Amino acid sequence: MLPRSNPRVVIAGGGLAGLACAKLLADAGLPVTVLESQANLGGRAGTFLDQDGEWVEQGLHLFAGAYAQFRALLRDIGRPPREVLFWTDDLRFEAKSGPSATFGINPVYAPLRTLLGALGNNDYLGPLAKLSLLPLLAPAALPEALLRRFDRLTVVDWWRRTSRSRQALERVLRPFCRAIQFTDAEQFSAYNLLGWAHQTLIRPLRARLGGYRGARDETIFAPLATYLQQRGVEIRTKVALDEIVYDEKTGKIAGFKLAGGELLEADVYVVALPAWVFAPKIPQPLRGRPFFADILDLPTAPAISVQLWFDRVVTRRDGFTMVAGSNCPVYQDHSRRTYPFAMGSRLSVIVSPADALMAWDEAAIVEHVLADLGAAHPQIAGAKVVKRVVLKHEHHLIRPLPGAMTRRPKQATPVENLFLAGDWTQQDFFGSQEGAVRGGNACARAIIEAVNRGVWT
């Protein structure tokens, strides 16, 4: 879709959503400027070099095979998914101080593992508990629009109406909720859980999990920045949006005021910041309008990312492991395929729900993680942690409380020249990398559609 005119667009936020939006607009020939407050692009999905010159990530990132728009973006910028990712066709579960199980997840790429995993692993998940998970298939096969009805219920409420299997809840659904949106099953909208099941079921061939080959800064964000700059996009890093200037007379945005005082004027303004950064910047006259009032009300959840370097090998798996009965619900060993580390294992662990641990000091958090993972890996007790990085994300994602998912705003706002992009705007992949790319793409399409309606001619 080529636009009829070419208004100047300024995008605040150089995360996946802002960059995906910039890409579609630049592809359509619009002049675009991206403002990013940090030195590195990529936001929450970003990586950065620490004081030792080692790549560190904002947090462990899993790439679901169903991430179609993110895969397309990678192909477009000349970084096909096979170069950026390695695929795994199984998922390991460990119960803290209990049994473990590995389930094949793709009937086409790993038919035997998928069949044997489903028939076996009975000490982890008994036959009745496995059968109790079948109802996940029915609502998950409904169209997206109908799934929204489940936004009234939490996962626990929905599960109580559907099944009596406590084992399936504790060993599969709860770790999944904690790992995927960093929120517990009692606070987790059933729409969100069923949405993930739906997206996987409608693309059975894509039921795979991708791990990254290397730092995303090098494998994705640097090539994406080059792609954008070659198409005339101006990228300004270490430049923060301070204020959104609203003109009450025209009912339009009049400029982005930057930290430092510069007033940047454009025709179209895109906010690709997290909702919690945008909320305090919503201009006063707009705050009472229902569209913006809903944004002020969106709940957020914290998460803690813990990265640990060991003096020896403590796990031998490159894939993802979910842990039941622990608030370290997911981890991955990065030492072989992501950030090669010859001495031993390098684990990336997510701590969630993190609310209670946010006030703990780093040493206590690391001790907690070692105790929880050590229950399944006795080698951890004898190993030495030679380096650790603990990143506390006070706001990580929109907490998927019932009602919050359907309250997410659309990308076009009631203000004609203000648009939103982000993993927290309406799209089918909730808070995720794919959600951010979809939010950015939907934002760009809304702008091009407005251009073609003649708004700026």
Ligand SMILES: Cc1cc2nc3c(=O)[nH]c(=O)nc-3n(C[C@H](O)[C@H](O)[C@H](O)COP(=O)(O)OP(=O)(O)OC[C@H]3O[C@@H](n4cnc5c(N)ncnc54)[C@H](O)[C@@H]3O)c2cc1C
């Ligand atoms: C610890 C952790 C683990 C995760 N794990 C996964 C996973 O396994 N799989 C998955 O799919 N997703 C995962 N996610 C979610 C995923 O990273 C996000 O959904 C996605 O990156 C959000 O992209 P975004 O562009 O919407 O927002 P952001 O990435 O937050 O981008 C917003 C950008 O705006 C910038 N900014 C902020 N304030 C200003 C300002 N005033 N002016 C200018 N710029 C500003 C920020 O620096 C940032 O670059 C994880 C997130 C975290 C934090």
